[in-house]
Amino acid sequence: MAPIAITPEASPEREIYVKKSVQVRSHSSSFSSIKLNDGNVIPQVALGVYKAPNGQETEDAVTAALDAGYRHIDSAARYANEEACGRAIRRWLERTGTPRDEVFICSKLWDADHGFEATFNALCESLDKFGLDYLDLYLIHSPAEDEEKRLESWRALETAQRLGKVKSIGVSNFGASHIESLLENARVVPAVNQVEVHPFCQRQALVDLCNENGIRIEAYSPLARGNKLQDPTICAIAEKYGKTSAQVLLNWSASRGNVVLPKSLTAHRIQSNLESFDFKLSPEDVAAIDNLEENYVTGSMHKSHD
Numbered sequence: 610m611a612p613i614a615i616t617p618e619a620s621p622e623r624e625i626y627v628k629k630s631v632q633v634r635s636h637s638s639s640f641s642s643i644k645l646n647d648g649n650v651i652p653q654v655a656l657g658v659y660k661a662p663n664g665q666e667t668e669d670a671v672t673a674a675l676d677a678g679y680r681h682i683d684s685a686a687r688y689a690n691e692e693a694c695g696r697a698i699r700r701w702l703e704r705t706g707t708p709r710d711e712v713f714i715c716s717k718l719w720d721a722d723h724g725f726e727a728t729f730n731a732l733c734e735s736l737d738k739f740g741l742d743y744l745d746l747y748l749i750h751s752p753a754e755d756e757e758k759r760l761e762s763w764r765a766l767e768t769a770q771r772l773g774k775v776k777s778i779g780v781s782n783f784g785a786s787h788i789e790s791l792l793e794n795a796r797v798v799p800a801v802n803q804v805e806v807h808p809f810c811q812r813q814a815l816v817d818l819c820n821e822n823g824i825r826i827e828a829y830s831p832l833a834r835g836n837k838l839q840d841p842t843i844c845a846i847a848e849k850y851g852k853t854s855a856q857v858l859l860n861w862s863a864s865r866g867n868v869v870l871p872k873s874l875t876a877h878r879i880q881s882n883l884e885s886f887d888f889k890l891s892p893e894d895v896a897a898i899d900n901l902e903e904n905y906v907t908g909s910m911h912k913s914h915d
């Protein structure tokens with residue numbers, strides 16, 4: 610797809626969506642979908658594909674996920690596997706006769722592509738790699754340090770949304786100051802902020818700020834990259850419900866209203882992660898998990914200290 614020269618509207622009216630998001634039950638799967646602040650609906654669980662190769666292993670994982678009932682794939686230009694994801698999604702849609710609009714596909718603008726035109730071109734390149742006409746969600750992967758550049762990238766996302774190249778737009782790794790700056794300057798409030806969130810890294814102040822402004826939290830590394838599956842509190846709670854530690858972590862996060870993005874390339878884990886939402890943690894167990902906060906951050910992408 611050739612890059613398109615495009616400029617932002619000259620006198621934009623602010624289109625701030627801060628409607629309360631609501632939970633709606635998905636028809637095709639056992640987990641909920643959530644209505645975003647722009648009216649679009651997002652499946653609450655996604656297959657994450659960070660560190661998944663651009664080849665058969667990822668195609669198999671995406672296919673296994675769609676067969677299992679996932680309807681949401683979280684990729685990024687930086688993961689360099691949009692082609693493999695796109696191939697698997699397009700083949701699965703064709704094989705099953707499922708309409709495109711029943712699968713929710715997210716990608717992200719990499720840091721090197723900030724700025725109005727560069728952002729627009731990067732989005733077109735991602736669409737090309739996926740082999741798709743539009744994405745369901747496009748995120749700024751992490752905030753540019755320079756505020757003006759950050760806002761230019763956001764204006765490109767707003768323009769792409771108006772042109773139908775992407776249905777919803779959002780951000781990732783934005784701290785409170787980045788969110789506040791966007792709220793002051795943007796026409797469209799981000800639909801989501803994708804940040805590392807799990808019991809050991811809860812980011813409560815940032816989560817509260819996003820919730821107050823109708824910005825849905827997408828919890829990345831919801832399994833703390835597998836590093837906390839032996840935690841004694843999590844293990845004891847898992848045993849009590851006859852669930853795995855991973856299922857308890859995903860259930861805790863989803864019960865807070867977060868979108869959760871567990872990554873796995875292993876078919877049985879892809880399946881079992883989807884079976885995390887058919888039980889309800891008691892208030893005592895939720896409180897015990899809430900107490901595990903220790904600011905344990907597995908990644909290096911978050912660009913502020915909140």
Ligand SMILES: NC(=O)c1ccc[n+]([C@@H]2O[C@H](COP(=O)([O-])OP(=O)(O)OC[C@H]3O[C@@H](n4cnc5c(N)ncnc54)[C@H](OP(=O)(O)O)[C@@H]3O)[C@@H](O)[C@H]2O)c1
Nearest residue numbers: 657658659829830831832833834835855871872873874875
């Ligand atoms: N926006 C950002 O900057 C950002 C940053 C990080 C992540 N993300 C997104 O969030 C997704 C998830 O985060 P993540 O990949 O960092 O970590 P994660 O989902 O917390 O953990 C993934 C690790 O846990 C293992 N695992 C998965 N299910 C398991 C289970 N049921 N039991 C035991 N181990 C299990 C996986 O191994 P196997 O694959 O071998 O099963 C993998 O090693 C990413 O793929 C990406 O889509 C976004």
